[in-house]
Amino acid sequence: MHRISLALLLPVAAMSADPTGDWANYGRTPGGDRHSPLAQINRQNVAKLALAWEYKTGEVGIETGNPTALETTPLVIDGVMYISTPLGKVLALDPLTGKPRWSHDLAVQLKRHFGDWVTRGVSYWRDEKSSVTCSRRIIVATVDARLVALDAANGNLCDRFGKHGVVDLVATLRNKQSFGDEFEQTSPPAIVNDLIVVGSAVADNSSTTGASGEVRGFDVRSGALRWTWNPVPQDPKDPAYASWKGDAGIRSGGANTWSIIAADPKRDLVFLPTTSPAADYYGVTRLGDNHYANSVVALRASTGQLVWHFQTVHHDLWDYDNAAPPALITLPNGKDAVLQGTKTAQLFVLERDSGAPLFPVEERAVPKSDVPGEQTSPTQPLSALSLGFRTLSPDDIWGATPEDLAECRARFATLRYDGPFTPPSERGSVVLPANVGGAHWGGLTYDSERGIVVVPNNRLPAVVTLIPREKWKVMNEKLTSGERVGKEFTDMRGTPYVMQRESVWLSSRRSPCTAPPFGTLTAVSLRTGKALWDVPLGTDEGLDKIGLPKLPAGSGMVNLGGPISTAGGLVFIGATLDAYVRAFDVETGQELWKFKLPAGGKATPMTYLGADGRQYVVISAGGDGKGWGKADSIMAFALPKEHP
Helix, strand or coil: CCCCCCCCCCCCCCCCCCHHHCECCCCCCCCCCCEECCCCCCCCCHHHCEEEEEEECCCCCCCCCCCEEECCCCEEECCEEEEECCCCEEEEECCCCCCEEEEEECCCCCCCCCCCEEECCCEEEECCCCCCCCCEEEEEECCCCEEEEEECCCCCECCCCCECCEEECCCCCCCCCCCHHHEECCCCCEEECCEEEECCEECCCCECCCCECCEEEEECCCCCEEEEECCCCCCCCCCCHHHCCCCCHHHCCECCCCCCCEEEHHHCEEEEECCCECCCCCCHHHCCCCCCCCEEEEEECCCCCEEEEEECCCCCCCCCCCCCCCEEEECCCCCEEEEEECCCCEEEEEECCCCCECCCEEEEECCCCCCCCCCCCCEEEEECCECCCCCCCHHHECCCCHHHHHHHHHHHCCCECCCCCCCCECCCEEECCECCECECCCCCEEECCCCEEEEEEECCCEEEEEEEHHHHCCCCCCCCCCCCCCEEEEECECCCEEEEEECCCECCCCCECECCCCEEEEEEECCCCCEEEEEECCCCCCHHHHCCCCCCCCCCCCECCCEEEECCCEEEECCECCCEEEEEECCCCCEEEEEECCCCCCCCCEEEECCCCCEEEEEEEEEEEECCEEEEEEEEEECCCCCC
């Protein structure tokens, strides 16, 4: 590990004038509602919001094995901002100027091939029993799977944590073989009292028995492993054990938790959004509902003991992992709940202590698979709260030109589509929503004062084709991964197929084959259970650079990134390919402000009250080196100083 020391450029600032103005967790609170009580920036003055400062990490020109993306959501605590970068830098910045106070380089090796080379932030812990060295810690999980503790005061490694400040997260995995870059960390861990709870990101479509997806609890002081919870149950006495069948069964990988873990310290609970088991699109080796995968799972934080789970997709064959973080909220009727937005464009509202649905959930019949040996679940759960869940009809087939329309209609006639949850097939299946969502890892925000949930989501289908290996051998194609627009081919080792996925179904001229809007921002009232508004999110500005045709106004576009809300009646979000950060009226969906970023803001913004009395809004403008562009800027916005 390589250590870079910087002189302390500025004295440590005093605590923010109002401690509720801090942003101390990825989602502001441990439960992740992403709602700030700050109201200095409001619907009347947000149009005057201007750039206050910009900090560049210096990583934009560094070549790696595949593109990196700056997607960190900063923390601001006691007058200091903390950020992390994809290549392993952890920095403390002055939140009034963006100037560094300290920097520690954890030196991730450059020539790596992670599926998503990002780090979305750090976590913070304060020792209430001590004020010695490392009594305030920055906890970071690096993309190369190291859990690190740094002294928040100066960035030095906390030497008594793990091995000289570092814990190796690969060493104690259930599956012992080496996975190279198939196992990574992209999310900040949850901190619950004196425990660190950490999941992992794994390549869950490369093999039926890939990297295992344990969630683990570590002592925040020593780094000692306190407990491990397996999402693929290993104990025959576990009630979920029988839901994993087939010749791989409990040897399956995946079902991991790569998104943000929500925490309720008072209840001693953590809430995991689990993913699809391996392999994503072929389930013959793991027949059954595969309980704990594709679920919201509540664990006792101190022990890792299962409390309850609610499965959002049975026997997943569509890569419908729970990418969005759960949010812990209190409903307008006073009940404590867990919100989970899903890639299937639904919003589940669950009672926090039991997991019981607080809005109706129906098990609806879905199509059967025609893949030999596959046994799809006969039903799938559908919530009464929809984010645009729908069935595609022939009238929905679309094209930017008459030629595109004719091509898309002709191809639709050759593909399999039997409604939502149409299984993958050798013929090629239309999957709507696509594996990118619906609701995606950007998650949601909940305005508790108004009882409003706001969720970004996507409304484009994918086409998934299972190619028999004999046919694949004569095809002139290369195995690829991580392509958001166009075809990708994945060797699903342990299955008879190579998977071809068109993550967005496009014509040969790259026109979307279904009608707009393609991406939206949706608000739902939890007082009434009804949608309040649904507006297009993003435009086609600049998309000609990646070969997309001109689209009608109001089409929206694919988006990846999260929203926040404020007591000022605002929703802030980047997320769009056109690289704007925007502010919307939380009650009407009206766009009130936007600012062009140097690259797409594929991150969740945050807001805080500075020691100068001004409210700031910050977003990482990092793009992804592909469609979202490339930059390395942390950008802070505030009202002009003459405003109160």
